[in-house]
Amino acid sequence: MSNITVNSLVRKFGPVTAVDGISFNVEPGEVFGFLGPNGAGKSTTISILCTLLAPTSGTASVGGFDCVRDADAVRRSIGIIFQDPTLDNGLTAYENLLFHAYLYGLDRTKAKKRIDDALSLVGLDGRKNELVRKFSGGMKRRLEIARGILNYPKVLFMDEPTIGLDPQTRNLIWEFIAELKKNTGITVFMTTHYLEEAEFCDRIAIIDLGRIIVSGTPGELKAGLQGDTLKLSAADPKGLEAEIREKFGMEPKVTDGGITLTVKQGDEILPALIRGLSTKIIAVSMTSPTLNDVFLSLTGKNIREEGSDPYGPMRSYARKNHGGH
Amino acid sequence: MANIAHEMKAIYVISYRELRKFIREKSRIMGTMARPILWLFVVGGGMSRLVRPVGGINYIQFIFPGMIGMTILFASIFSAISIVWDREFGFLKEILVAPISRFSVVVGKAMAGTSISMLQVLILLIFVPVLGIKINALQFLLLLISSGMLAFSLTCFGILVASRMSSYEGFNIIMNFLVMPMFFLSGAMYPVKLMPPVLREIAYANPLTYGVDGLKNILLAGASGTTMGPEYPAIVDFAVVAGFLAVTAVLSNLSFRRAA
Structure with missing residues (x-):
């Protein structure tokens, strides 16, 4: 049985349709990624799955429970790491986790044990009794992950888990997720608009304007593209083009100072080309398709890389200057 | 049954969080205690030279119940407004996705406001002997019960x-158009029956008037019947505050459920 099942899910906000009839399944133990630009409907979908938002139509279930009718059972089976930090800066790391443990009905002894385990998993055991206010962005994120797994959820939701973090912390967080998956068999549903992150997922769905455009493993999606792009520079591009056409029966495009060629197995064809050609080649390069190419070919646009929430900077300004509550 | 224990635990931790933070921030305690003490000794001390004692009660003693009322009012409203802060800083989401009822969230918040208020009331009560007011154990108990009811209803x-x-x-609007008028028109600083007619009508509609x-x-029983003494029978005050508590308890739950 799937851990997440979504059927023809629709969510409208007035005249705007944020989620426009999406359907997908996530199997137990899978890391499933929702990839798309801002405003594509990723966070809305997460909010519905986390029971924070009711769907306009369609159904969603998590851990076998319906997100509307059985909201309480869903809440018990999930852990969430929201896009914006949701820690209390005026409490210590330990107190934040204890708060969470009690909200999820753990008793004191169990809570203490799990808090220690979770803190050491994310490498914050030495900071247990420090106020969260003093934590860096990366430490806060790690603490939120520790909190998210405290109630041993079946499904862990992560909304843009690495947004705004430095590359080192980003890698660290990916290591946690990989370790967690190996040790607990947890199902992870995450959203991202970082293409390189989507590659860590077992399966991804590309979402744009509230619809799933395509889904599959990162490899499958890339394989659906034409293939690798080869660029060969030569002093005589025309001659090179003619020779390739004649000897290899391919259709290269002449560009400034060379040719480009799209082939299925670039890594095998490139050496063969170089061996077989008599025209003098100055330089070669090969690019494999990225998920951005997939996105580009399907939607005709690039995924914007930064600038998530228009109020983000304002809120983080307020957070910095007003500290706690 | 396990479910009720779970909800109780949630109520406990939601109120514990706020109390913990209040106690941790020493400056906040000092700040909140400075207000009634300033009013009591600076305003009250100055005014007591203008206002003659009536029924054996001087002006500082007269405003003391009002200062308790003011302390409860500010502490309760401030504590409740933390919901807006929680929403702004995202922490409310952490509470809303937890497997607990909205009812428990409201009760937890109401208990938080009540306990922070009560803590401040207890500090203020240190001044009872200083001000020359005598109370016995029963009066002390009644004082705690009335303050607790008032704090709970005002937090709701x-x-x-x-x-x-x-x-x-919207916080400043709330402060200037709701909290301050509620305080000034509660009989905390001057007897309601001496107010100009229009203000008096408003004061009658103000639940804090009956709380004060x-x-x-309890505190000025000796001055009953004089301008400085209580204006209504204790039972009326109790009934109005209890009614206010019931209404705000229901409405706060409905309103939070809709907003959340």
Whole structure:
């Protein structure tokens, strides 16, 4: 049985349709990624799955429970790491986790044990009794992950888990997720608009304007593209083009100072080309398709890389200057 | 049954969080205690030279119940407004996705406001002997019960307001158009029956008037019947505060459920 099942899910906000009839399944133990630009409907979908938002139509279930009718059972089976930090800066790391443990009905002894385990998993055991206010962005994120797994959820939701973090912390967080998956068999549903992150997922769905455009493993999606792009520079591009056409029966495009060629197995064809050609080649390069190419070919646009929430900077300004509550 | 224990635990931890933070921030305690002490000794001390004692009660003693009322009012509303802060800083989401009822969230918040208020009331009560007011154990107990009821109802009232606020920009409006008029028109600083007619009508409709009068019934019982004494029978004060508590408890729950 799937851990997440979504059927023809629709969510409208007035005249705007944020989620426009999406359907997908996530199997137990899978890391499933929702990839798309801002405003594509990723966070809305997460909010519905986390029971924070009711769907306009369609159904969603998590851990076998319906997100509307059985909201309480869903809440018990999930852990969430929201896009914006949701820690209390005026409490210590330990107190934040204890708060969470009690909200999820753990008793004191169990809570203490799990808090220690979770803190050491994310490498914050030495900071247990420090106020969260003093934590860096990366430490806060790690603490939120520790909190998210405290109630041993079946499904862990992560909304843009690495947004705004430095590359080192980003890698660290990916290591946690990989370790967690190996040790607990947890199902992870995450959203991202970082293409390189989507590659860590077992399966991804590309979402744009509230619809799933395509889904599959990162490899499958890339394989659906034409293939690798080869660029060969030569002093005589025309001659090179003619020779390739004649000897290899391919259709290269002449560009400034060379040719480009799209082939299925670039890594095998490139050496063969170089061996077989008599025209003098100055330089070669090969690019494999990225998920951005997939996105580009399907939607005709690039995924914007930064600038998530228009109020983000304002809120983080307020957070910095007003500290706690 | 396990479910009830779970909800109780949630109520406990939601109120514990706020109390913990209040106690941790020493400056906040000092700040909140400075207000009634300033009023009591600076305003009250100055005014007591203008206002003659009536029924054996001087002006500082007269405003003392009002200062308790003011302390409860500010502490309760402030505590309830933390919902807006929680929403702004995202922490409310952490509470809303937890497997607990909205009812427990409201009760937890109301208990938080009540316990922070009560803590401040207890500090203020240190001044009882200093001011020359004598109370016995029963009066002390009644004082705690009345303060507790008033604090709980005012926190619920604050939750009702906070559920409708989308950002803390509205905070100043609440302070200037709700909290301050409630304080000034409660009989805390001057007897309601001596107010100009229009203001008197407003004061009659102000639940804090009865909360403060209830405290006067306990602390200034000796001055009953004079201008400085309580204005209504204790039972009326109790009934109005209890009614206010019931109404705000229900409305705060409805309003929070809709907002959340």
